[in-house]
Amino acid sequence: MGYSLWNDRIVADGEVVIDKEDRGYQFGDGIYEVVKVYNGQLFTAQEHIDRFYSSAEKIKLTIPYSKDKLHQLLHQLVEANEVGTGHVYFQITRGTTPRNHIFPDATVPAVLTGNTKENPRPIENFEKGVKATFVEDIRWLRCDIKSLNLLGAVLAKQEAHEKGCYEAILHRGEKVTEGSSSNIYGIKDGVLYTHQADNFILNGITRAVILKCAEEIGLPVKEEAFTKVQALEMDELIVSSTTSEVTPIVEVDGTAIGNGQPGEWTRKLQAQFDTKIPQAINA
Incomplete structure (x- = not known):
């Protein structure tokens, strides 16, 4: 029961x-x-x-x-x-x-x-990475509120699922906001970029942990939006949420990100994130 x-x-x-x-x-x-x-x-x-x-x-x-x-x-x-x-x-x-x-x-x-x-941690996704697709962000203008009104996110997630992708990368015009149920990050030339915490994204709790981890491993952070073109040119892309933790995105709409494998900084962030959770889980 x-x-x-x-x-x-x-x-x-x-x-x-x-x-x-x-x-x-x-x-x-x-x-x-x-x-x-x-x-x-x-x-x-x-x-x-x-x-x-x-x-x-x-x-x-x-x-x-x-x-x-x-x-x-x-x-x-x-x-x-x-x-x-x-x-x-x-x-x-x-x-x-x-x-x-x-x-x-x-x-x-x-x-x-x-x-x-x-439900177990999605270890295979952490190790191999996942695919994503771009979807126009049609949600309302108060994404900072964790509202039950999720139809826009549901439609985006379904589109990603139908394309065989793990997540939809949402964008308003050319600017990337976040995922349909996650936050999105890009790493380029040793700097981590993620959309600023305003009304266009949910300021994820896991996001806050990741930004702290970035500080601890010496990875500079710029909280500013990047474009779809810039996303495809990133050395590494990451999706995060309560259940996704630090998951590398290795392909977007058929385009490999970096060399198509989880990157060095992503691995460092994953390792640092692991130090934040009960050690018994990693035994």
Whole structure:
């Protein structure tokens, strides 16, 4: 039997009931986060929780629990499901009320749910690299909010899947923004480039870890957008997310990146990233 988070309780999966008039279901009116679990331990949980509350504030949604309480609930959920290596997903919606575009009265309680999944680290992707494709970024203009409204990202990811690619590299005009469910980085002449953290991208928690790793290994960082042409001319390309960690992109739309193999700086970043997570996972 599996367990889920439902508001302030850990319950059996079958006990969770979402009303047909939940605003998350009808409007995508809510936010979410995904936290990695290594060796039974939540990784960068506080950073994810901080972003969760920040996203909520940006859409004027009140979370009826303290950050400490939410952290405790997530820990209990991981323990209840005995997760080793995997992740925990959680979301909150603006609640259940008769369908109306206007926000419901403040007395309508938000609905918090969460679940876990056991899944191994994608080691083969780390070692061999993945393929990607360019897709026009048609999403809204507040990508800094981790909203449940993901249709633009879903369409981009499906296009990449249909082309046999791991990820879609999104671009507005000629400028690369991020991936459909990830952040994108290019390395050229010993400098790492990635789009600045503004409203056009989600400032990834893994992104922050990678930028710290870059500093620690002596890899200079420039947070500025690069173009599609520049992306193809990079010595190395990387995709990152909670589940992708530091994954090299070795081919984009049939064009090899660098020599078509994961690069030296990527390997160094992967090794430094590994030092941040529980050592038992690398044993």
